[in-house]
Amino acid sequence: MIPYKTILKIDRASKQPIYIQLTNQFINLIKERTLPPQAKLPGTRTLSDLIGLHRKTVIACYEELILQGWIESIPKKGTFVHKDIPLLQQQEWTEKVIDRTDDKTGFSFNKNPILNRKFPQDYTEDYMYVNDGVSDERLAPIKELSIIYRKIANKKHMLKYMKYGTTYGNTELRETLVCYLNETRGLNITKDNILITRGSQMGMFLTAQLLVDNQDYIIVGETNYSSVDTTFEFAKGKLLRVRVDENGLNTNDIEKLCKKYAVKAVYTTPHHHHPTTVTLCAKRRIHLLNLAKTYHFAILEDDYDYDFHYNHAPILPLASHDTCGNVIYIGSICKTVAPVFRVGYLIASKAFVDECAKLRRFIDRQGDAILELTFSNFIKDGSLDRHINKVVRIYKARRDLFCKLLKEELSEYLSFEIPMGGMALWVTLNKNYSWDTVTEIAKQQKLIISEWQRYDVANIKHNAIRMGFSCYNETEAREFVKRFKKTMVLVDA
Structure with a gap:
């Protein structure tokens, strides 16, 4: 006889219903073979008396076990452990303590070394980080966005947006962005040319998956946004690199490669090249567009920080000059407002956008319709422009101060050009020093330089x-x- 009174334990302080606690303990007894197949269970009245529970609780437990297929009730005979429960194959017992720190997996799966990155570990708040150039979340217009979000969410007709929607993104946001981007970036697009994404990286991933076949050639800069390198390599593309100077990508190098290889696409950040911050000059912009038309390749234009320009008005994107449908234009509201708001866009020919929408269904299905509606209203009422005007003034002042401090305190160790826009500097360390050494010693000062x-x-x-x-x-x-x-100073010591 199994000592149910001592084996079964009930925690009356637990939020889990008592009959579920009882059910889970019976399941464990069956899996462990303490209750083998066809073992007879005590009657509900008997068990309730043994363990001090109401009979209805035991009945609910047995009903749950029957529904899950662990036990079966045979009329006029009783309740039994199901005869077809297979033996659970468990690891053999050993007195040696098993090391679980390696987190073993009981199945095989693909590991792609292309995805390996040394992401920074978490440090306490008193550490500072050398970052790529990110917006200050403290400046995010949380109050304005919250008011708009609550106002939208409280309307009864918003219930329709709680259902599955279009993979293209919220229709109202698409229409709003069409007007906004046509006015601010000189584009000439319609709603059919735009897909809402969860930030620019999703747009780049969709593009790479649709553009690249095995070993297709993609041209990028010698210095380039490393996540894009990974995205195209993951899609089995083959990267060809060209020089980057003070005028951006060297388009003469691109032309030479086009004569030698069947180039599928060129990736560029023409407004502020990532990572060097230089701007692609007008001559090279037109040259690149002409090359795309001649050699039939796509231009993936990542305009990640269009809004942040300090010395003069932002330069219109390549997409505004595209007359042949070669440019895929990608942007995001994330960097302008705050990274947490995953709202971006991909703009291209209708045929390409349609295909992206089909693929997106199997990656993310759709975006956050309420959040997208919020940003539609945020743009339409002028709040986005007001936010941009505010942070541009702040970031310009921060750029000027940061550059001043670096020149005053560190000019013997590093050099840089003051960028016309963006949120970062391209800093060159004196050749007498190594970032390897600097990175290790910087940790002593609670300064983290990750993935240099x-x-x-x-x-x-x-x-x-x-x-x-x-x-x-x-x-x-x-x-x-x-x-x-x-x-x-410590490096020099």
Whole structure:
């Protein structure tokens, strides 16, 4: 006789219903073979008396076990463990303590080394990071967005947006962005040319999956946004690299490669090249568009920080000059407002957008319709423009201060050009120093320089990294430079 009274334990303080607690314990007894197949269970009245529970609780437990297929009730005979429960194959018992830290998996799966990245580990809040150039979340218009979101969510007709919707993104946001982008970026698009994405990276992933067949050639800069390199390599594309100078991608190099290879696409960040921050000059912009028309390749234009320009008006994107449907234009509201708001867009020919929408169904299905409606209203009532005007003034002041501090305190160790826009500097370390050494010693000053190697995947040994300034206020910028200088003094010691 199984000692049910001592084996079965009930926690009356638990939020889990008592009959479910009882059910789970019976399941464990069956899996462990304490209750083997065809073992007879005590009657509900008998068990309720043994363990001190109401009979209805035991009945509910047995009914649940029957529904799940663990036990069966045979009329006029009783309740039994189901005869067809197979033996659970468990690891043999050993007195040696098993090390579980390797997190073993009981099945095979693909591991792609292309995806390997040394992401920074978490540190306490008193650490500072050298970042790529990110917006300051403290400046995000949370109050304005919250008011709009609540107002929208409280309307009864919003219930229809709680259902599955279109994979193209919320229709109202698409229409709003069409007007906004046509006015601000000189585009000439309709709703059919735009797909809402969860940020620019989704747009790049969709593009790579649809553009690239095995070993297709993709042209990128010698210095390039490393996530795009990974995205195209994951799609089994083959990267061809061209030089980048003070005028951006060298389009003469691109032309030479087009004569030699069947190039499928060129990736570019023409407004502020990532990572060097330089702007693609007008001559090269037109040359690149003409090459795309001649050699029938796509131009993937990533306009990740169009709104942040300080010295003069933003330069119109390549997409505004595209007359042959060669440009796939990708942008995002994430970097303008805050990274947490995953709202971006992909703009291309209707045929390409349609195909992206089909593929998107099997990746993410759809976006957040209420959030997208919120941003539609945020754009239409002028709040986005007001936010941009505000943060551009702040980021310009932060750029100027950051550059001033670096020149005053660290000019003997590094050099840079003041960028016309964006949220980061391209900083070159004196050739007498190594980022390897600087990175290790910087940790002593609670300054983290992560993944600096990704800025030189072509191994041209430029000894430079991208250094963001936009997320640091005056006090933080001074502290950042102070820690960096202490680091370099220790490197020299």
